Amino acid sequence: xxxxxxxSIFFEPAPGGTGTYFHMLLSGLWLTIQTGIFxxxxxxxxxxxxxxxxxxxxxxxxxxxxxxVEFFRNMPLLVQLFLWFFVLPELLPRSWGLWLKxxxxxPFYTAAIGIxxxxxxxxxxxxxxxxxxLPRGQKQAATALGLTTLQGYRYVLLPIAxxxxxxxxTSEFLNTIKNTAVAITIxxxxxxxxxxxxxxxxxxxxxxxxxxTVMYLLINIVVVTGMRFLERSLAIPGYITGK
Amino acid sequence: xxxxxHVNKWYGPTFQALKDCTTKVAKGEVVVVCGPSGSGKSxxxxxxxxxxxxxxxxxxxxxxxxxxxxxDLPKLRARVGMVFQHFELFPHLRIIENLCLGQEKVLGxxxxxxxxxxxxxxxxxxxxxxxxxxxxxxxxxxxxxxAIARAxxxxxxxxxxxxxxxxxxxxxxxEVLDVMVDLAREGMTMMVVTHEMGFARKVAHRVIFMDxxxxxxxxxxxxxxxxxxxxxxxxxxxxxxxx
Numbered sequence: 001x002x003x004x005x006x007x008s009i010f011f012e013p014a015p016g017g018t019g020t021y022f023h024m025l026l027s028g029l030w031l032t033i034q035t036g037i038f039x040x041x042x043x044x045x046x047x048x049x050x051x052x053x054x055x056x057x058x059x060x061x062x063x064x065x066x067x068x069v070e071f072f073r074n075m076p077l078l079v080q081l082f083l084w085f086f087v088l089p090e091l092l093p094r095s096w097g098l099w100l101k102x103x104x105x106x107p108f109y110t111a112a113i114g115i116x117x118x119x120x121x122x123x124x125x126x127x128x129x130x131x132x133x134l135p136r137g138q139k140q141a142a143t144a145l146g147l148t149t150l151q152g153y154r155y156v157l158l159p160i161a162x163x164x165x166x167x168x169x170t171s172e173f174l175n176t177i178k179n180t181a182v183a184i185t186i187x188x189x190x191x192x193x194x195x196x197x198x199x200x201x202x203x204x205x206x207x208x209x210x211x212x213t214v215m216y217l218l219i220n221i222v223v224v225t226g227m228r229f230l231e232r233s234l235a236i237p238g239y240i241t242g243k
Numbered sequence: 244x245x246x247x248x249h250v251n252k253w254y255g256p257t258f259q260a261l262k263d264c265t266t267k268v269a270k271g272e273v274v275v276v277c278g279p280s281g282s283g284k285s286x287x288x289x290x291x292x293x294x295x296x297x298x299x300x301x302x303x304x305x306x307x308x309x310x311x312x313x314x315d316l317p318k319l320r321a322r323v324g325m326v327f328q329h330f331e332l333f334p335h336l337r338i339i340e341n342l343c344l345g346q347e348k349v350l351g352x353x354x355x356x357x358x359x360x361x362x363x364x365x366x367x368x369x370x371x372x373x374x375x376x377x378x379x380x381x382x383x384x385x386x387x388x389x390a391i392a393r394a395x396x397x398x399x400x401x402x403x404x405x406x407x408x409x410x411x412x413x414x415x416x417x418e419v420l421d422v423m424v425d426l427a428r429e430g431m432t433m434m435v436v437t438h439e440m441g442f443a444r445k446v447a448h449r450v451i452f453m454d455x456x457x458x459x460x461x462x463x464x465x466x467x468x469x470x471x472x473x474x475x476x477x478x479x480x481x482x483x484x485x486x
Contacts, residue, residue, distance in 0.1 A: 140294050141331035146321025146349035146397065155344060159335045238379030239334045 028194030036177035042116025047123025054128040072121035085186040111183035130161035170227040250300035262456040275443040278453035324394025328406040330386040332378035339374040364392040384415025401432035452476040
């Protein structure tokens, strides 16, 4: 293979004029982290609400939950981002559409919200399964005590269900972070985007993507470690996973 | 205190779980409900605090119609204690927190007040030393005593027991029954689904015998054990008393 390896490329100034290539990748990493966290917060909030709706006795609630989940999980993430970014502004009244298009950081917000909603469907299904796995008597005990449905979920069902689904939730958090790479297609210059620009400017494609890979790996190791710590600190003595 | 008038209940379109059930529990009365499995006895007491809806008839609790859509059910349920076959303590809360949850969130008591009441009741059921443990760290008998204390913490006007000793190892049954006997002797209004005929003999005022969703026999204790009128009750008694 006719390729000139140059690992010192990271310390050479990038054409942007804002520092070295390493700085360029770091700024991408930072944007990836921001997008990932913002998306994850949205996924958790909407996923929790929809997950709960799917377990309520009300038929309407169930159908809202069903429609939400099937809408967001049955379309490729890429298509969803295109819909939010390119199609939605055209469908809205003209002035709103213009406002959306001219919004600063539009790719960032679109990516965070789009990925967040996409992931919320997955969180919802897992939370629904977690709640459904609890003994029926738990809900009855909460109800018999006089707690309202909302209080029953808030103080009894959700705290247990979230503990049960902590391991798959960790995977979903990681997926959320990795999915931010798709946002490159709507112009978000996150970590993958910066690695690509670096490749285009310097022609050091292997170095650029090796560095990006290592950086993704590092964030995810931090997330896995953090979640495992959380899981352990929330473990209920003697229950399910034990001590 | 508790009036059950001509109650009919169906599960699904065809299975009738309760057939024209009518009975009454006066203030301070202890009524034992027995019968073969599937006879509807658990369903009957779950209807009393509307954990299960009824389709026909009426249930009146302390002058309030339970199956009236206008009734504030959480408020009404808070006034009736319920103890379940599988204890249903909240696994993520410490023992003392299990006793405080309803007091604080439903009755609006202050944390200190709830803690004081909880500690007193734990002492009463002999479990004060376990206040800071989690349910899974206690034996079944201990958990059921906590469940009784949790119900008592709400200062209930009546207590419902749904097979409180059926899930217990034999050596733990008496510690739970002792607490219930004390409660009965103090004049608590109680409706108890149980096969513990020793308990019925000791403290019950009346015994209700159910079979296939019907109240077959509703008699004073001595009449029931002395000379049950129906064949079905005689057969049932001979089966559970002969061994």
